[in-house]
Amino acid sequence: MVDCYPWQSALRAQLTSRGQHPHAYLFHGPAGVGKRAFADGLVAFLLCQRPQPPVACGQCKSCLLLAAGTHPDHYLLEPEEADKAIKVDQVRDLVGFVVQTAQLGGRKVVLLEPAEAMNLNAANALLKSLEEPSGNTHLILISHQPSRLLPTIRSRCVQQAFPLPEWGQALEWLGRRLPELDDECREVLLQLAAGSPLGAVRLHQQGGLALRAQVVEGLKKLHKQQITPSQLAEQWNALPLVLLFDWFCEWSLLVLRFQLTEDDLGLGPKDTAKVVRYLAQKSSSARVLAMQDWLLAQRQKVLAKANLNRVLLLETLLVQWASLPGPS
Template identity: 45%
Template sequence: MHEPALLPWHADAWGQLVGMSNLPHAFLLVGPAGIGKRAFAARLAAWLLCLQPRDGQACGSCRSCLLREAGSHPDLFQVGPEEEGKQIRIERIRNLIDFINQTAQQGGRKVVLLDPADAMNQNASNALLKTLEEPAQDTFLLLVSDQPGLLLPTVRSRCRHLSLSGPDATSALDWLRESLSGLPDDQLALLLALAGGAPLRALQLHEQAVLEHLERVVTGIKQLLKDQVSVSVLADRLKSVPLLLLVDWLHDWTLTLQKLKLGLPAECAVADMQPVLGYMARHAAAAELQAWQDWLLQHRRMLLTKANLNQTLLLESLWLHWKRLGKRR
C-alpha cells in the first residue's frame, strides 16, 4: 500500500491530526463518497506504521515503510467485504481480533484499516465492540464510512470522529483539470456534476468512460421516444453500460421530471436531456412517475446486494417503462 499524496482540501485536517499529543486508539473517518477518505486513511496508516516519521509524513525508506509499500507489512491488517456490495461478516472481525492480540512483528505499532465500516453486519459490529472498549497497546483502528448512520451507536461512540469534507466547486474543478489535463472544461464540469461534486468519484467515472456511455444513453432515449429504435434493440445496444450507473441516471432524471411536473424549476446536469425531460413532463402522469421511481429504487437495492438478475430482461423492462412515461396522452 503506497502512501497517497495529501489532497489539498484535507491539508488542514491532516495538520491537526499529526499535531495531536495523544492519539486515540480508534478513528472513524466520515464524509461524502469520492472526496478521498480512503486516501487519507491510507496516509494515516503509513504515518502510524513508519519507524522514522518526519515532517508529518512517513519517511518512505525505513524497514516498515518498505514492507508496507511492498504490500507485505505484517502489522497492517485490512478488513473489507469479501465482495463489493456484500456485508462484512463476523468471521472477518474474528480474524481482526486475532491480529490485534498478536505482538507487533516489527516492534512498532499495529494498524487495522476497516473499510467500509458500515458494511459490518450486526454480529460483526457486536464482535468489534469489545476490541473498541478494551484497546490493545500501540494498536490503532481506522474505520472508514460513507454512511456512519448505518453503524451501531455504540461503535460510533467509541471512536474519535474525523469528519472530512470535499473541496469547493472551483477547487474541485482545478484539481480535476490537473488530473485530466487536456479534457475540456465543459466535460470536466459534467463529470463533477455526475459525481455530485466529488473529485475522486469524477476521476473514477472518467476511467469508466462514463461520458461515452452517457452520450449513447441520451441518443438511445431520444430514438426510443421517437420510435426510431425498439425496446429490445436499445437494451442490446446499451448492455455494456454499467447497470448501476444507468439506474442512477434514470433516478436523477426522474427526480427532475417530478419537479417539472409540479411546475418547479429543475435543471438537468446533462444539457441534452433538458428538452427530453421537458417533453416527458408534459405527458407523464404524477402517479406513474412515483411508481416508476419506486421500481427504480427497488431494483437499485437488488443490484447493490448482487441479486441474481437477468440483465437482458431487466434492461428491456427498464426501457419499456421509460418509453411509457413519454407516451402521448
C-alpha cells in the first residue's frame, strides 16, 4: 500500500472519509510535495475491495493486482517520453478504457500526470470524459502548473491544492530521509529546492551541494574577471542545464526583488547573497528584466529537449550575465 507523506495525513483522512467521490480530481501544487504518492494511495483506496480508511487493505485481489501492475480497472496516462507532450491518440485510448465496464465489478480509476503535458487536441479529447464519465469511473489529474491547463479542464474537476509543507516539518522529514547529512546541509538543500522536500532529496542525489559550490565559485570568478565566459562555459559543459537555468532564473528574480525592497532577508541563499546585492546595486532593472525574459525562454527550450549547442548556450548566458553591471 502506497503511504502518504506526514504533511498529507490530514488531507488523506479527509478524502478517504467521503461517502462519495467526484468523477474527477485535479491535484495541483509545486513539484516535489508528494502529489503523485498521495494520488497512488487514493487510487489504491478507491479500487480496494475491503478498504480500511484511510488506507486500502493491501490484501484483497484488487490490491494485489494493483501492486503487480496488472489491475484491469486502473489506467495510467503519462507522456510516452520524458518531458514530451501527451498526444491525442493516447487520450483516445484512454477514452476507450473509460467507456468499458469495470472488469472486477467495482470502480475504474484513471491517473493522468502531468495534466499540463496534454497538447491542445489531447485536452479537447479528454473533455467529454470529464463531462460525462462512464459508469463508476474516477479520473485523477496531477498538475505542477495548473495555469497551463485549459479553463474547461479545470472547471470540470474538483480541485485540491497541495501546498509546500511547513519549513520545520519538511526539515524534520529530511532528517529521517537523509540522516547522513548534518542540519546545515539539509537546510541548504531545502532552501535550494524552494521548500520542496522531495526536490531537496533529488538535489542531494544529483550531488547538488557540490554542483552548487562549483557553479558559485565560477560565478564569483566571472564577476572578478578571473575567468572568461568561454572558459567557464567549457568547465560547465557537463553540468545539468535545467539546474543551471533554474539557479540563474532564481538569481535574476532575487536581484529584482532586492532592487524593489532593499530587504536583506530577500537576498536568498548565503552562498550568493553578496553577488545578488552587487548585481542589484550595479545593474539597471530594465537589463535584469530582459535577462530574466531570455533565461525563461531558453529554459523552456532546455525542458523541451531542443537540439541546443550546450557550450554556445552557456557562453551566451555568461556573456549576458557578466554584462549586467553597468549603465543602462
